[in-house]
Amino acid sequence: MANTMPRSFLQAAATSEEVAPPLRVVQIEGLAVLKIIKHCNEFLPSLVTGQLLGLDVGSVLEVTNCFPFPIREEDEEIEADGANYQLEMMRCLREVNVDNNTVGWYQSTLMGSFQTVELIETFMNYQENIRRCVCIVYDPSRSAQGVLALKALKLTDSFMDLYRNNNFTGEKLREKNLSWVDIFEEIPIKVSNSALASAFMTELEPELPVKQCDYDRLKLSTAPYMERNLEFLIDCMEDLSAEQNKFQYYYRNLSRQQAQQQTWLQKRRVENMARKAAGEEPLPEEDPANPIFKPILEPSRVDSYLITNQISNYCNQINGVATQSFNRLYLMKALHED
């Protein structure tokens, strides 16, 4: 009978909000891309951030505009200033009919080393207020190699749940089958332009058959970029080995503590037997006041996961650049033979 009864309006409205389609694509406008690139390039070598504005439509997140954040000094009173700036910008942009909806933030990065705890923290902050948010990462140094290095990232839901509960023990991770690849999820980017802008671009495109990006790509000297990449990679490997040492230390301590607990327990048992023989009350087999029973905290694995992510990123970059160099070198060889 419940099935044939028409659902009340409230029920219908309530259930339609339950299912949110997963985010599949981020659609950026050419304007936002150019603004991000301009802002990041202007402030090299320092890293900058900014806010993304747009719309959340079904499984597509549209980014239609963005504005940069001023570089913040580490001062408490400037915090309020920063918030004021944001409100002011949003208000002003709303007056000219720009989408007033925050959908995330963008940041520039150095050699692809953006996986830090701060990123995760910022994500959690944003996620509390906005249902869907994305972080766009732009790498100016890699773009100088001729690739448009723009990535859209999101934290996976499973990771977010774990992080919220601050629960990073090895067992939990194994339960959820969460490995280091599952922290960040990269979303493909589509670029769209308004018809007017594309009309202008088509008209104004200079007649050159060869463009700046070609110059960048066909440049033979990749050594400085590779060198820096390797430097970062080596540093990260050191960090990773430090983290692994931490784990080893923890496990060693844990096993030593357990051994201590066992011996203590044995002694207690022997004592109890003696007491029973003497007719006295047996002592309890646990003693929380004893320091060897204090539980040792397992070190969080977040850091090691992040470092692993960074290392794999560097490796991928090196691979990419090496492939490009191969192409270029063989091209040079062919030219030379003429």
Added chain:
Amino acid sequence: MAVLRFFPPFSPVVSAKIHAVVLFNICDCYVRRPDQADRVIGTLLGSVSDGVVEIKNSYAVPHNESADQVALDVDYHRNMYLSHLKVNPKEVLVGWFSTGFGVSGGSALIHEFYVKELKEAQSSIPPIHLTVDTRFKNGEASIKGYVSSNLSLGDRPLAAQFQEISLDLRMIEAERVGFDILKTTAVDKLPNDLEGMEASMERLYSLLDEIYKYVDDVVEGRVTPNNDIGRFLADTLASVPRMSTAAFDKVFNDKIQDNLALVYLSSLVKTQLGIAEKLNTAAQIL
């Protein structure tokens, strides 16, 4: 005590360079304008050097326009200007833009306002007025820049004359991003390393083909030879470094070996990561 403010005379502006961002921003503002407005007006920000104004950023300012009156939201303009200065203190006011072809009567009034603003800011250049024809009135995209000079008879100001200045569209960033991405209304995927490489090599290849064709044509007498092009080609070919085959081979092999070593190293590191992860999570407390 009265403070005497010295307004430095405006130095002449020769030309202006516009960055691609500004154009996109103006298009976007035009598309988003309120229904009753005919055109969009806004401020231009940038920097000046040697009589060349570089326009780097812009924002739209809401305004009301009727038959003979124009009202600009000055507070909005000032607020946005301050906000933008917070981010980039080097981008200063350099002028204003409006969409629509040519200069109209109302524009003169707005221009006066901007002249005053620039004088307040002790700037040394006159404001630039940029018109972007979004209606494609003559069937083509026309972007023009003007500087105004006041025509006066004795003490009475008569009119303002808008002189066109030469514009230079700086599309280097747009080129970097790739015109294909910016030209069409939708791009499905950003090209990654290899695809971009392929595209560049194809372009290089077609360039070489054209040069071959041209040289062949000249040799066979089909096309009159152009000395400049010939000299340019000769210079280009001469700039390819001349090395003996042995030396080139050695350099080439060294480079290839370096690259291979790097690829090997990175795959080694990746394997290491796999092992480390297994060790970290698989270790159980017995």
